[in-house]
Amino acid sequence: MTSMEYRYLGKSGLMVSCLSLGGWVTYGGQVSPEVAQMCMKAAYDNGINFFDTAEVYSGGQCEIDMGVAIRKFGWKRSDLVISTKLFWGGKGPNDRGLSRKHIVEGTDASLKRLQLDYVDLLYAHRPDPDTPMEEIVRAFNFVIEQGKAFYWGTSEWSGQQICEAHAVAQRLNLIAPLMEQPQYNMFHRDRVEKEYLPLYKNFGMGATTWSPLASGLLSGKYNDGIPPDSRLAIEDNAVMKRLRESLESEDGRVKIQKVAQLGHLAQQLGCTTAQLSLAWCLKNPNLSSVITGASRPSQIEENVKALQVVPLLTEEVMEAIEGVLMNRPVLDYNFRSS
Known part of the structure; x- marks a missing residue:
């Protein structure tokens, strides 16, 4: 069995498995x-200690299913790092966004579904331009002071919004966001590799990234069409519908050609295209954890083997990958994360 690697979550003392398991689309739904x-x-069993969910995933059913699993297997709570995210909590006028009311009530509702006293990580699932930043920062601090979460962070916030939250926290002597949960994969790089660079250095921000396989595209399984049991075949999910349509575009066809080329590189390294894509993400030193999805246990076994591929990604191999991708972000300032 591959030995799991654990990384600090940003500048904190909390250690998370470098690969984690998320429930988006899959649990409570697929x-x-x-x-x-x-x-x-x-x-x-493979050493993953970090499990990620959100109040919006399958209308809360994902949290319920994950909570049942935690109780069923009797895992020691201190061995787990559980995160959830708040923004879309229901249809009522105060069930969405990042008002103090929704952050406090949404946290309580998530904990009830998870059957837990606290979550380790609590994310603002999206930025909320309609709520003052001071209200957002104070509300997350209130939840932490109540012992219902240990750390708070953001998901898909801009670098500017994260800086604003830090400025508010510093002014009020409150806890600032520790981590960001952005999309990151071979086809989606700029924010993690460029926009956030000052944040890793200045704030010690950790990144827990999602969609490392670009919703399965980087696994190679869509090279010859859409399998009926895949995520992209899900009819009633707007995100999957958009992804399906994008695959049929000129850009989508180019990406599929690139995935095929990456497949040849993976073959030379003795791994799958998915393992190569995950290992490529893990090479980024600013990532604390790469959130993976899985609809069957065998996928997890395969994903964890990506850890064996990381040492094979020499400078030469990384340059060969760049030669296929042709999308390396151009840094507009002389800045490197330390």
């Missing part, structure tokens, strides 16, 4: 609670 439980057990 697969049964029993399959979700077996996936979580496979992740735990």
Whole structure:
């Protein structure tokens, strides 16, 4: 069995498995609670200690399924790092956004579904331009002071918005956001590799990234069309619908050609295209954890093998990958993270 690597979450003393398991699309929706439980057990058995969900995933059912799994297997709470995210909590006027009311009530509702006393990480799932930053920062601090979360962070916030939250926290002597949860993969790089660079250095921000396989595109499984049991085949998910349509565009066809080329590189290294894509993400020293999805336990076993591929990604191999991707972000200032 591959030995899991643990990394500090940003500048904190909290250690998270460098690969983690998220429930977006899959748990509470695409697969049964029993399959979700077996996936979580496979992740735990392989050393994954970080499990990510959100109040909006399958209308809260994802949190319920994950909570049932945690209780079923009797895992020691201190061995787990559980995160959830707040923004879309329901249809009522105060069930969405980042008002103090929704952050406090949304946290309580998530904990009830998870059957937990606290989560380790609590994210603002999106920025909320309608709520003052001071209200947002104070509300997350209130939840932390109540012992219902240990750290708070953001997801898909701009560098400027994160800086504003830090400025407010510093002025009020409050806890600032510790981590960001952005999308990051071979086709989606600029924010993590360029926009956030000053944040890693100045604030010690950790990154827990999602969609490392670009919703499966970088696994190579869409090279010859869309398999009926895949995420992209899900009819009633607007995100998946957009992704399906993008695959049929000229840009989508170019990406599929690039995935095929990456497949040849992976073959030379003796790994799968998915393992190469995950290992490429793990090479980024600013990432604390790469959040993966899985609809069956065997996918987790395969994903964890990406750890064996990381040492194979020499400078020469990384340059060969860049030669295929042709999308390296251009830094407009002489800045390198330390």
